[in-house]
Amino acid sequence: MILLALIALATALAGFDYQVTERRLRKYGLGAELNPLTRYLCAHVGLRNGLLASIGVTHLIWSACALYYGWTTSYALYTGYVLHDGYVRYLSLEMERDIDAIREKCQK
Numbered sequence: 514m515i516l517l518a519l520i521a522l523a524t525a526l527a528g529f530d531y532q533v534t535e536r537r538l539r540k541y542g543l544g545a546e547l548n549p550l551t552r553y554l555c556a557h558v559g560l561r562n563g564l565l566a567s568i569g570v571t572h573l574i575w576s577a578c579a580l581y582y583g584w585t586t587s588y589a590l591y592t593g594y595v596l597h598d599g600y601v602r603y604l605s606l607e608m609e610r611d612i613d614a615i616r617e618k619c620q621k
Contacts, residue, residue, distance in 0.1 A: 516585045520576050523592045526599040527572040531564055533602045537609075538564075 537545050538560055546552045548567065555563030572595075579588035 516579060516583070516588060519585070519588050519592045520579065523572065523576070523588070523595045526592075526595045527568055529599055530595075530602060531568050533606060534568070535560065535564055537605075 534546070534551070538555065543552050543555055546555070551563060551567040553563075554566050557563070558566065575588065575591050578584060579591075
């Protein structure tokens with residue numbers, strides 16, 4: 514039961530990661546992405562397919578292995594990592610909003 518709750522939380526956070534990354538790449542371009550695999554896939558197969566492959570497939574592999582082998586502790590660590598990554602994504606969104614507000618004030 515705990516494993517299913519962890520998978521649900523990690524899936525929601527992976528969806529948040531997908532949305533934030535897609536928004537950032539549409540706004541700033543591929544140069545804004547630090548992950549070379551994501552940058553490569555998005556450049557060669559398109560933005561949505563590249564993000565789905567780099568974020569979605571990784572999450573799917575972790576989730577399938579956790580369910581098959583019963584890796585509750587390992588998946589808890591993975592969920593903690595994804596939770597921290599989601600928090601960093603949230604902070605980057607706040608920073609982007611602040612930068613946009615400063616940019617708008619400077620243009621006035």
